Amino acid sequence: MTLATTTRTTCPYCGVGCGVLASTLEDGTVEIQGDPLHPANLGRLCSKGSALGETVGLDGRLLHPVVDGKQVSWDEALDTVSERLQTIIQEHGPDSVAFYLSGQLLTEDYYVANKLMKGFIGSGNIDTNSRLCMSSAVAAYKRALGSDTVPCSYEDLEIADLLVIAGSNAAWCHPVLFQRISKAKELRPDMKVVVIDPRRTATCDLADLHLPVKPGSDAYLFNGLLNYLKQHDKLDWRFIEQHVDGFADALQAAKTSSASIPAVAAACELPESDVAEFFRLFAQTERSISFYSQGINQSSSGTDKCNAILNCHLATGRIGKPGMGPFSITGQPNAMGGREVGGLSNMLAAHMDIDNPSHRDLVSRFWKTDRLTTTPGRKAVDMFKDLGSGKIKAVWVLATNPVVSLPEADAVKKALEQCELLIVSDIEQQTDTTRHAHVLLPALAWGEKSGTVTNSERRISRQRAFLPAPGEARADWWMIAEVAKRMGFAEAFDFNSAADVFREHAALSGFENNNLRDFDISALATMSDSQFEQLKPVQWPVNEAAPKGTARLFTEHQFNTANGKAKMIAVDPRLPANHCDIEYPLVLNTGRIRDQWHTMTRTSRAPRLAAHMPEPVVEIHPMDAATWQLKDGALAELTSRWGRLIGRVNHSNSQRPGSVFVPIHWNSQFAALARVATLVNAVTDPLSGQPELKQTPVSIRAFNAEWHGFVLSRQPLDLGDTAYWVKVRGEQFWRYELAGESALPEASEWVRVLLGPEGDWLDFSDQKAGRYRAAKFSGDSLQAVAFIARDFQLPQRQWLSELFSRETLNQAERMSLLSGRPASGLPDQGKMICACFGVGEKTIEQGICERRLTSVDQIGDALKAGTNCGSCIPELQQMLRRLQ
Template identity: 65%
Template sequence: MAEQHTTTTKTTCPYCGVGCGVLATPLQNGTVQIEGDETHPANLGRLCSKGSALGETVDLGNRLLHPKVHGKRVSWDEAIVSVARGFSDIIAKHGPESVAFYVSGQVLTEDYYTANKLMKGFIGGANIDTNSRLCMSSAVAAYKRAFGSDTVPCSYEDIELADLVILAGSNLAWCHPVIFQRLRQAKEDRPEMKIVVIDPRKTSTCDIADLHLSVKPGTDATLFNGLLHYLKKEDYLDLEFLEAHTEGFAAAMTAAKTSAGSIPQVAAVTELQEQDIVKFYQLFASTEKVVTVYSQGINQSTSGTDKCNSIINCHLATGRIGKPGMGPFSFTGQPNAMGGREVGGLSNQLAAHMEITNPEHHDRVSRFWKADNLARENGAKAIDMFNEVASGKIKAIWIMATNPVVSLPDADKVKVALEKCELVVVSECEQFTDTTELADILLPAAAWGEKDGMVTNSERRISHQRAFLPLPGEARPDWWIITQVARKMGFEAAFPFEKPADVFREHAQLSAFENDGERDFNIGGLADISDEDYDNLVPVQWPVMENTEMGTARLFTDKRFFTPSGKARMISVEPKLPFNPTTEAYPLVLNTGRIRDQWHTMTRTGRAVRLNAHIPEPMVQIHPLDAATFELVDGALAEVSSQWGEMIVRVVVTDEQRPGSIFVPIHWSSQYASMARVDALVASVYDPVSGQPESKHTPVTIRAYQPVWHGFILSRHPITVKDANYWVKVRGAQFWRYEIAGQQSLDDPAKWAQQHLGEEGEWLDFTDAKAGRYRAGQIKRNRLEGVVFIAPSHDLPARSWLSQLFSLNSLSDAERYSLLVGQPSQGQKDAGQIVCSCFGVGQNTLNEAIQSGHVNSVDEIGQKLKAGTNCGSCVPELKKLLAH
């Protein structure tokens, strides 16, 4: 019988900064059907693997559903009073600088606005910062230096219109997959389009690249300074534009010539081939329509702002800005990082793109908010904020929708700081995270699908994220929680909000208040929006004014910038060496980042079975030369360590990694692995202009991790692993998977296995004590309940065929025997490691189809196996399999 549908709701994806439109339809069986919204201009119906799996992440397992104070469930009134009194008492004793908010690009604009107003306007301090500081604050600082405002000038459409697209420090294929699909399609439609990827790694994005520049980590500014000098030397400058619409050209050119005045000089610094540098420079010089997309690989650096400005300089020098198919385009990492910038979510901003230390701006916001206590000095940025928690200067902190014990650099220090902090309040959806474990007060927040409000994507497009599920338990939206605390603190008049539309109207009104065109952010056309129009708002790009109610596709079309002179500033960029150079003790460069199917610290994506299958364990990618030097084996375990911490990860040897560098994903927390918080290794050093930390260049060393035994457990029910120094927890279909290893011998493996899975049922096991091998299957009512495999090395049977046995209602004799011999029974198909998450297509299935000649192209794979036909994120891997 077909599922009965309820109402379909148009909403917005909660993952990356692309801001895709989603159609969500709750079904009567409690699940949610997810489709792409073909009418949304960001994605036009496309979704990535994560977005497609959103319906699998809305269950209530591990949800925080009730307020708690010191571990005890309390009423909302008691929780609100506890927060308000705790903050008020500390402020009364130590002043407003003794408290802080740490918020997130995961919250909605209305949540952000309310939090910022409370802290800066009425508590009177500016210690509110956001995890967006970690991903895009260097881009913000660079735009403000160049344009006088935090203005992203481009639209996604410009990427499709460009004749040359440069992807600098952006693994678009995995981190912004839908835009990668749009770019791939544009190149297929116009094969003459050129794409250059600038990245130390050969990522999946290189699949569509005409040129890949594997730069030495940290040398991007030299590369772009060299381009600027080349443009002048070869007479490709737009002199008319430079004269009329820019300033600072001479100083910028002098710095470029000094640092990168010749191709050999650039090649020596970047370690690129001279001919590749020339090819890149000639492409840029001879192509009018150029878009440069840059992201974390540029931003996350102690000189990230300078790197961004080195890119912007090249566009200004050639007048390639403010026109279709042109511009420097920063991509944000989170769904509402841009919305946080709009409302002043960073500690050095006021709301509506105004500045705390600008007297005119301060006076304006004070009058609008009727706030006599508005903060006058910038607050602590993220790294400094937690340093001040550690020192005791900040005595109370409210953390909203983020997990800093996992995601901040020097994460162990952050953990210790919160353990010692006088008052830690956490608003969260999840009951158990590395950060909630340290909270004095836990506040249950609404999750995606339950909350209502606006988000702004990377192209300045405001979209409505609508609720389609009821609030579970006592969960409440963040704006409501903040409003209640503000009222209890005595600020009732300033927080009259009863619904999200009330907050949004005030936000829009402030953007237009005394805005005579000198401020870029203006959504005054929405200032009087009715509740009904708010509910039905279609995606629109700001500025949105009465004369531009349909929004604004691109900015600076009039060549007027938001500096006092109206001219853009070219910035003198002197490339800097990474703050932490490699040493004999720490000879490798650690680069961190995202993988295709996971998001942040996995509190959402870890719930979706299909998203855990592609890369199920924390891993380190390393070049074969380095693997040989450090005596590492592909598939074995390794210990990575720095001056600040250490971790244990699975080794992936690949020539796609640059020699001298390693890559480790950011996603695993202590909820999912024993020693995999990569940010525990990263130093808390940051760009002095933007405050953005250096996440791409940490000196580390690596060595083989050699436990006494390796193994895995598959269990139909979650368990707690004991006596394992290394463990990773993976949610599978109808089972939980645990990868394990230990440094102490297991005297009685059978007893150990039963301690984990229980003694009940029928046990089939095989023991070779001399070889240190043990295999066992637990069966109840002829159905597989659990599997335990132990061996002296990492070379263990594939988990994929064993996983398939959990879907069977009963086991045959052959399948029972296969458990003992450790290999599939005759006729049993082993799909292999998952390549296509959307349709669960494994590598063995694909290899068999390719080798048999049944498929000879990506299109044929799609036709016969479906792989690559939904989100397209696996297409680069399909091409590799075909090539091999």
């Protein structure tokens, strides 16, 4: 198959911002490779990025505008949106409407949405799902540095002598960047890595020291570090005197809360020797990077935690220099781009502030508007509370799924059910959010849209279209601009392309800047369309002084405050807002898993990405599992004051006793009761508005099902009201994991109704043991298999899935369907370990034992596992330790 064309673009997943080469083949399929010229990834891709070509199909796509359940023309849809918004605004004022955006949007989409809402509707009620992941880091940077500025580059992570990874499982959440770090440590073994995380994650395999802190206690640890640095004379007094305010108050707060190593160890529930070792390493290592993410940010005191980290860097002058600095890593591909254009409700475009009169004047004059909002809008959690109370009447949701992702998700669902107007721009016809929409607008997907994104190191990259727009799908910026025109603002929204929007965005960043604001990309404001098309990755600032970009900031130690000094913040540590008690004795931690992304609307399309972890899991320490009588592999029900969830129990010594971990990804399209955000209280950080997604008190019990089962079927099924079900896309089939609370009256009848009675059947029933197995054929082609039992100990699914790729089955293979064991010669890979190359656990075990493999490199040479993104390497290492 010859290649039709190859396009340089960027990955739509995490904040690493990897470059991608997308090649469209003559048959319409897409081949994906990492871009070796992109400075973020240098050719590497993770398992999700490698599978992007499998996600571009049109099944389930929203392809036409829909109003009140009826397909309509774009003109009718846009007229409806503008008329209904204007009616609500006229009756209730501009603050009665809101926009809720996403880090999945391109910068141009973000810019036009913010311009319309803040500049012309005149309300600050526009926020983003990035509020859920990095707003505490934003607030802390602004307090300390005077601006929302990540000062570091990825290169700094590689040249640091000490890397402190706090609240980040980078091995799974930012795997390509983690592999860059791993390679750097391999080349420089003296480089030290400290991981601060309640869980022992895959990231900890790289660590010289792992600190499993008590959930929420991070500020005690970093306050203790600041106090230790003072006690051991490791401060940079000259830097403090010349470039820092607030040192005395910050130090006093540190002394009060974290006076000694024993006090810190007690507050964080850590061994004193480990605390002392961390403090010693930081004190003695000048080239130190603090690399932090959601485990720090997603807290009711997240901003203070971030500032406690920043304090340690400011007190030692470790900022603005190679291999040093506080580095917040973003979770989404364009969370940084959203920050640039004012995606948060308390910000204006180009890193300006709503509550700053001079900034409001500047933006008003640039946009030529007298309608600019003068007050910040509602942050995400409060926005949906106001929607529920009726204070906000209408919301336009773009490229996100708040019914799954926002805390107290059932309350969010109820708010959307009763709101006067819900507009949703999306690529999917069916999500937990689109099902409640009055107006659905078909958006372009990755591969179809064109514009820019900014990664975690401030690097702007082009996302380029390589597929035609399907159906009537349109760019988000276009639909917003068309609504703005219909609302009477045509002159201000006369954009003909993404390049037009980007040029205006760049021009605003330099407008009357005079080096007052570090976000400045004015050197890009005069690009032609062809120059925009050819734009190479570049780090801002990009201006007259730095036309080729800027690797790191604050090299001159001038900060974006009134007096040019950074500010240390007095941090009074606070533990989580909600505390465990007898009724809810465990702490719920939430987060991402290796091969899925957000609410699975894209990754669910790639079968190999479901193979590693096909069901929502409840990871729990074996001691806690014994206490609550939870068997490994059985089902458990989690309950909080706000909701409930059912997931598959996974015993893990990596889990901290007293805590459980549940992934964030599953939703009502793919599971019965697995939206973890239903459990989480909507308590937020008072400064950043970021919700406390990682420290919810919960109770747990065994989910005592009367029967368990699974079905593999070539056709999707309607499962009715089955108590537990999970839907997984496989190669040429759908997989369903099932359990019921009431006994099946007759398993064979139930299965035949579920799968349809037509076709040729093989089945086996052992009523005494409570087992039923069946296979349905159409001619020689296997159409479905069903396995039902009283307990959860069922045959492995991997070898069964292999049978769906065969045109015919021999007699032994047919009989294996009833015996529940693979026929001789039938490959059984076991649990998937390497999603990039489809290498299973049993294949790797066999390779280790038969070929006497003793290292990850040898496994890679023999089986390819671990040679692409590297995110399976920790599991390969565990297998080597277990089998040697």
